[in-house]
Amino acid sequence: MTQMATEQITLDQAAALLAQSDQWVDQVLSRLQPHLPHGRLRVLDIGAAQGRTLIALNRRGHEACGVEPWGAAIDVARQLAAREGAVIDLRQGTAESLPFDSASFDLVLAFCVMEHVTDLERSLSEIARVLVPGGLFWFYSTSAVCPRQSEIRGFPLFGWYPDALKRRVMLWAVKNRPSLVGFTEAPALHWWTPRRAERLLTAAGFTGMLDRWDLSAPDDTRGRLGPVRRVLKTHRWLRPLADVMIPDLAFAARRIGGATLRHAARP
Numbered sequence: 001m002t003q004m005a006t007e008q009i010t011l012d013q014a015a016a017l018l019a020q021s022d023q024w025v026d027q028v029l030s031r032l033q034p035h036l037p038h039g040r041l042r043v044l045d046i047g048a049a050q051g052r053t054l055i056a057l058n059r060r061g062h063e064a065c066g067v068e069p070w071g072a073a074i075d076v077a078r079q080l081a082a083r084e085g086a087v088i089d090l091r092q093g094t095a096e097s098l099p100f101d102s103a104s105f106d107l108v109l110a111f112c113v114m115e116h117v118t119d120l121e122r123s124l125s126e127i128a129r130v131l132v133p134g135g136l137f138w139f140y141s142t143s144a145v146c147p148r149q150s151e152i153r154g155f156p157l158f159g160w161y162p163d164a165l166k167r168r169v170m171l172w173a174v175k176n177r178p179s180l181v182g183f184t185e186a187p188a189l190h191w192w193t194p195r196r197a198e199r200l201l202t203a204a205g206f207t208g209m210l211d212r213w214d215l216s217a218p219d220d221t222r223g224r225l226g227p228v229r230r231v232l233k234t235h236r237w238l239r240p241l242a243d244v245m246i247p248d249l250a251f252a253a254r255r256i257g258g259a260t261l262r263h264a265a266r267p
Contacts, residue, residue, distance in 0.1 A: 008183065011076045014050035015083070021052035025060065028109065028138065030217040032252060035136055035210075041106045044130060046095050047113035051077030054088040065089040065105070067098055069186075095123035103132045110139035112248075115151070115188040124204035133257025137206060140250040144191035145240070148247040151188040153180050159247065163191055194243070197251045206253035213239055215252060 009017075029036075041062045045053045048066025050073055057064035058081075066088065068074050074090055081088045093099040095110070095117045108127050117123040127137050142149060147157040152173055158166065170187040173180045181187045198209045213232040221230050232242050243249065 009050055009073075009076070011050075011079050014052055014076055014080050018052055018055065018080075018084070022056045022059070024111075025053060025056035027217065027219075029060070030219065031215040032107070032136060032138060033217075035252065035254070037106060042104065043107045043109065044098075044100065044105045046098075046108065046110040046127070047116070048077065048090055049073045051081055051086075051088055051090055053109065053111070054090060055081055055084050055086040058086040058088055063089075065091075065100065067091055067093045067095070067100075069094050094118075095126060098126045098130050100130045102129050103135075104130050106132060106135050108135070108137045110137075110141075112140060114139050115142040115190045115192075116184075116186045117190070120190050120200065121204065124200055124206075128205040128255050131255040133255060135255045136252060137201075137255070138250070138252040140248060142188050142191045143243065143247055143249045144193050144196075145243040145249070146245065146247045150247060151181065159191065166191060192249050192251075194239075194249070194251075197249070201251070201253045205256050207256050209251055209253040211239065212250040213242070215250070 043057050043062050043064055045057070045064070045066040048054055048068045049070075051066060051068075054064035054066045054077070064086075066077075068077070068090060069092065071092060074092055077088070077090050081090075091099045095113065096119045108131055110127075114120065114123065131137060142151060142159075144159055144163070147159045149159045152158060152170060155161070155169060158169075161169070167189050170181065170189060174185065174187050178184075194209075194211055201209055213229070213236075216229050216233050220226070221233070228242075232239055
């Protein structure tokens with residue numbers, strides 16, 4: 001658990017993390033590439049904070065747009081983009097009410113954001129609205145499958161607490177022990193399982209959900225963990241065991257109106 005919420009990072013701290021953001025964007029785009037159109041993409045980053053992802057996307061030739069609720073983070077993002085010579089469109093707002101026209105984006109990204117929204121169903125509906133038909137939504141969020149997590153300190157096996165209890169503890173910590181949640185004013189309130197993700201995405205107008213194992217890039221199947229990833233990519237029945245070991249989950253789904261995402265071959 002970090003001692004400072006992401007939205008509180010300073011300009012110098014954000015600048016020092018740009019190389020890390022470049023690497024992360026390359027990794028995510030590599031995993032999503034088989035499911036995206038070729039060429040320049042219009043990408044929306046929800047919870048863009050200091051705009052590091054937007055700058056990395058702009059450097060790769062994409063049209064980078066973002067939404068962020070915290071005004072101080074937006075100010076830092078604009079200073080950082082000017083320093084880096086990047087063109088970004090970052091607007092103040094939330095996932096529940098995205099300040100963009102319908103059918104505006106090929107890809108929407110939400111990294112460590114969906115657990116923090118106030119109204120989850122409305123947020124998913126808004127994301128579907130701003131995507132073009134067939135557009136892709138990818139998000140990385142908290143897991144209720146794994147007992148470990150990074151949203152609060154001092155509560156062993158917190159990932160396995162009942163959702164109602166997790167919510168009560170998080171709201172208590174914001175008011176009474178803010179250091180436990182990185183001094184954020186928007187704590188994690190939603191915890192995911194693959195089944196819950198598929199249910200909510202389907203209800204919001206998405207289809208063909210893929211998990212992190214479906215989305216493995218070529219580089220993911222090399223190295224020390226390569227054999228494990230290759231097995232999990234093709235043997236879906238083993239994935240629940242692997243998910244128990246990892247404190248976060250990642251999913252992608254396509255807005256209804258385009259081709260279904262391609263799943264890994266079944267065993």
